[in-house]
Amino acid sequence: MSFPPRAAAEPLTVMGAGLVGSLLSLYLARRGHTVNVFERRPDPRRAGADVGRSINLALSDRGWRALEGVGVAEAVREVAIPMYRRVMHDVKGQLTHQPYGLPGQAIYSVSRGGLNRRLLELAEAEPGVTLQFQQQCLDVNLRQRELHLRDAETGAEQHVAFRRLFGTDGAFSAVRGALQKTDRFNYSQSYLEYAYKELTIAPAADGGWVLEKNALHIWPRGRYMMIALPNLDGSFTCTLFFPFEGEESFAALPTPADVEAFFGRVFPDALPLMPELTEDFFHNPTASLVTVKCFPWAFGDEALLLGDAAHAIVPFYGQGMNAGFEDCTVLNQLMDQHGDDWETIFEAFQEQRKPNADAIAEMAVYNFVEMRDRVADPRFLLQKQIESKITAQYPGQWLSLYSQVTFSHTPYHAAWTNGQRQDAIMARIMPHIQRPEDYDRPEVQDLLQQEMTANPAVAVPA
Amino acid sequence: MSFPPRAAAEPLTVMGAGLVGSLLSLYLARRGHTVNVFERRPDPRRAGADVGRSINLALSDRGWRALEGVGVAEAVREVAIPMYRRVMHDVKGQLTHQPYGLPGQAIYSVSRGGLNRRLLELAEAEPGVTLQFQQQCLDVNLRQRELHLRDAETGAEQHVAFRRLFGTDGAFSAVRGALQKTDRFNYSQSYLEYAYKELTIAPAADGGWVLEKNALHIWPRGRYMMIALPNLDGSFTCTLFFPFEGEESFAALPTPADVEAFFGRVFPDALPLMPELTEDFFHNPTASLVTVKCFPWAFGDEALLLGDAAHAIVPFYGQGMNAGFEDCTVLNQLMDQHGDDWETIFEAFQEQRKPNADAIAEMAVYNFVEMRDRVADPRFLLQKQIESKITAQYPGQWLSLYSQVTFSHTPYHAAWTNGQRQDAIMARIMPHIQRPEDYDRPEVQDLLQQEMTANPAVAVPA
Secondary structure, eight states: OOOOOOOOOSOEEEEOOSHHHHHHHHHHHHTTOOEEEEOSSOOTTSTTSSOSSOOEEEEOHHHHHHHHTTTOHHHHHTTOEEEOEEEEEOTTSOEEEEESSSTTOOEEEEEHHHHHHHHHHHHHHSTTEEEEOSEEEEEEETTTTEEEEEETTTOOEEEEEOSSEEEOOOTTOHHHHHHHTSTTOEEEEEEEEEEEEEEEEOOOTTSOOSSOTTEEEEEEOSSOEEEEEEOTTSOEEEEEEEESSSSSSSTTOOSHHHHHHHHHHHSTTTGGGOTTHHHHHHHSOOEEEEEEEEEOOEETTTEEEOTHHHHOOOGGGSOHHHHHHHHHHHHHHHHHHHTTOHHHHHHHHHHHHHHHHHHHHHHHHHHHHHHHTGGGOHHHHHHHHHHHHHHHHSTTTOOOHHHHHHSOOSOHHHHHHHHHHHHHHHHHHGGGOSSGGGGGSHHHHHHHHHHHHHSOOSSOOO | OOOOOOOOOSOEEEEOOSHHHHHHHHHHHHTTOOEEEEOSSOOTTSTTSSOSSOOEEEEOHHHHHHHHTTTOHHHHHTTOEEEOEEEEEOTTSOEEEEESSSTTOOEEEEEHHHHHHHHHHHHHHSTTEEEEOSEEEEEEETTTTEEEEEETTTOOEEEEEOSSEEEOOOTTOHHHHHHHTSTTOEEEEEEEEEEEEEEEEOOOTTSOOSSOTTEEEEEEOSSOEEEEEEOTTSOEEEEEEEESSSSSSGGGOOSHHHHHHHHHHHSTTTGGGOTTHHHHHHHSOOEEEEEEEEEOOEETTTEEEOTHHHHOOOGGGSOHHHHHHHHHHHHHHHHHHHTTOHHHHHHHHHHHHHHHHHHHHHHHHHHHHHHHTGGGOHHHHHHHHHHHHHHHHSTTTOOOHHHHHHSOOSOHHHHHHHHHHHHHHHHHHGGGOSSGGGGGSHHHHHHHHHHHHHSOOSSOOO
16 A cells, blocks of 8 residues: 655544554555654653553454555564464363464464554654653644643643644543533443453463464353463463353452362362462552444544544453554545545544444443353353354355454454344354254255245345 | 441442432441542532422322431422322413323322432431532542542542442442443444423412422423423423424524524513523533443442433433432442342442333433324323223233333333333234223123233233
């Protein structure tokens, strides 16, 4: 993709230099714009910034496409770990597997901090980009087009004029806070009754991985679960998704001894691999899980929300970052189409993205049940095997919802509609199937043929 | 009902002295509490306060019960106008009627300002109540239990400590704003694409009413509507519910001539009765219609939201004030049950009221379609006649949703569940009915009998 250099008519302002803000700044700069970026936190590339904890994310096709759009995908791929399958750990430590897609298809574990730093370096290397860190946004005056910022280090406050503001300042966005004060702004924030806490599986003594490296590990326990993603240093970052309150909950584990006993009982194969368990458990935050929806995302041709600021979702589909990165791809396409007609660009962006953001928000909540409960069910694993057979037999007419979301660029809302159709068909097919071989029985094949004819796919995934 | 006087252990603080805040203060004071009340607006009883516009509301059984609880119902009834039926005005000015309930049942048009002033007078007459007006709430510090207030007249700011805070400060509640900053606060604000504007039908030259006095008038026009409620002075307050934008919308009527032409075309019988139409139209606000939902409503035993602050709804069921008043009735019952155990009272209050608030919020949106569109449909009016016959034939087993909401104390969520059941039955009965007499046909009676047996009422309305 080429970026026609353009007269920098007016500087653009980006509030928030996290993953989406830094990638967006890069896209805007490559189009010839002057871009002023403000970020609340310290520069993550500076010594002393919080690089202690290793947080990783699953990058999939939508994210890769956005990185390719600014030529950074190859560099990121070198430090990404492909995960080809789910590995489920039961309470006895026995393992089962489920491939994510076709052979060779994978989601990629990447370091959040490392990716953010890489994008910031690239953005700063562009001539038009200025980054300012530790700038807390106290207020956004949309009508007067002015930011009120406070330097967290010096305490100095400044008022900064803007012409066009991109709000990429995350789930608790200050830019969205300003939009929320305008009339007829639809908004919701909705919390799960669950918290998450990051924990660590240590590397082996030789620096290798103590669990299968190229997999996402899940300890599904019905009402809760733990997952683990590999890091380059041989460790895994685990995340425990667990109720805030109740019989089995964070509130029910007040002491290190409680935590050890609980892990020994429900995650017995993981406990010996987690030497820092109780330290992590009582040091790391118990964080809440929120879904944020709002509309409109644009304020005239003056401000636009992207990423978590527009659509924060829960992490169970591994799509938060990918959806935010896809926002950058889509905005870039619209800039190609509409030139400097920002009002049209903003309007088209929100009309196109809003239904997709709503769909992935729903799917993310839905997938929590699948991950913590259904993946432990032999019937579910059998259904996944049958689904692979259907995909092979009806190419272009059937693709698992997971693959549509993860390995395609089908708009999320089309994927979700298709997924619901496929779910309904599976619910009618599966009662006739007890073993994988039953799939080839004539009555199953006849029924499937009828269903495929009666319920054609809504959109063929790209 | 008796109010056992009680040692005033600690003063209670009420933020907001609108309808719900003033009634709540009265309830609390009658129980022997010291009550400090703060209100953002000027005292509505003072000369110069905005008493020019005559806004009225429909008071129904839930509201009356709450007023009876503090002995004020009779005084209010003297200045309330019963409305026994809907009168629909078609585009030719022809009228049809639909009774709201049984003979003698009515909803009551009351002046919002008059009712608020009356409740404030009664509250102020209680020894323990202090009212402070023009106190804008800048901030609520829940953990330090402190209000930050600014006097709108003098500009003086003060910090006021509280022990227990009741947030009755309306749809844009400052107390709710403080709760919203706590973790895991679920919140949504959702706007209709419609606005409303208040207009006036003038009294007759002799001071009488130019339309039927004891009725609520509706001009249903499919995608929009106007309604009118009677005032004591012979006028009617009209409300136009109309899209913000589009072919027929506020945006499409920019000039007085446009407004006159539009009213002449779609409300021809009303236009000659509205001498101040264009003045009202361009002077009165074009106001938006929001539904606010949130949870929790309580913060420990320290703060509780009631009324619109907890559950603002659109006005199409005439239940906003009634629901807020019912909050006072329920809170008072819980204070009877649990004494000074405020944590239990607050917890029980939100658990009991939240599903009911959600139900009336849904019904209010649903009723907009009924009022603006379905009431103009002869089939709908026929269905209402049939429903009256069923109610008479199956006492205790069938009551129209409207009557359950308006003329009963059945919890809103039970009413809504019953209403949906009845809707489903009507949808199966009505295809067999072309005229009221068809109701007595044996096949209709048999079908109805089967349906009533197969789908028993969820809860018998009280």
